[in-house]
Amino acid sequence: MTDKPQIKLSETVVLIDAAFLNFVIMDMKGYFEKTLQRSLQEIDLSMLTTYFTLDAGIVEGKNEVQFLFVYDKDSAMLQHCQPSNLKNELNGVAFQSPYGEYSFASVPSEGMVSRENLFLDLLSIISDSTDVKKMIVISFNEEYGDKVTMALNEIKQKEVIQFRMNEPETPVEYEWDMLAFPIMQALGIKADELQ
Numbered sequence: 001m002t003d004k005p006q007i008k009l010s011e012t013v014v015l016i017d018a019a020f021l022n023f024v025i026m027d028m029k030g031y032f033e034k035t036l037q038r039s040l041q042e043i044d045l046s047m048l049t050t051y052f053t054l055d056a057g058i059v060e061g062k063n064e065v066q067f068l069f070v071y072d073k074d075s076a077m078l079q080h081c082q083p084s085n086l087k088n089e090l091n092g093v094a095f096q097s098p099y100g101e102y103s104f105a106s107v108p109s110e111g112m113v114s115r116e117n118l119f120l121d122l123l124s125i126i127s128d129s130t131d132v133k134k135m136i137v138i139s140f141n142e143e144y145g146d147k148v149t150m151a152l153n154e155i156k157q158k159e160v161i162q163f164r165m166n167e168p169e170t171p172v173e174y175e176w177d178m179l180a181f182p183i184m185q186a187l188g189i190k191a192d193e194l195q
Helices: 018-036 045-055 115-128 141-154 180-186
Strands: 012-017 063-071 093-097 100-108 134-138 159-164 175-178
Touching: 012 018, 012 045, 012 115, 018 063, 018 180, 045 063, 045 093, 045 100, 045 134, 045 159, 045 180, 063 115, 115 134, 115 141, 134 141, 141 159, 175 180
Parallel strands: 012 063, 012 134, 063 100, 134 159, 159 175
Antiparallel strands: 093 100
């Protein structure tokens, strides 16, 4: 018997640390605006979330994809994204696309546990869920990446994809992909601008 809460989850779950996503978006936007000498567009969150899932191998169809954003008081707004308010705009909403239904839930860490512990708790719940077949993980690796790597290496019965900014330092038992690419696409950076 497990004492973990049982939450109804979709077949595909995307777990995102909002603080890390903000950190990367701010960093990349600043860098590329300087490099390309132009301002970059605001990110349409429906496009960014679609790019994540496409890079993770989702194909057109009746997929159910659930996005879980973990945030604290400093990351309650997604930077340069529309919509951006995790509490008021991105909790309990969904949109339909050719790739299925994408639903959003935002989970605050305020007052209960640290953002790191909440992220790791949710990661554990998702990996234990028999409903979930594919996990897409965007964690704050500079803060607690070793714990996430250990947890993901233990998962055998699911497809696991982690988006990261750097190559893993040690061999991993799961897939990983570069987080920079879907964010660059969502910011409107074209490949030919990077020659």
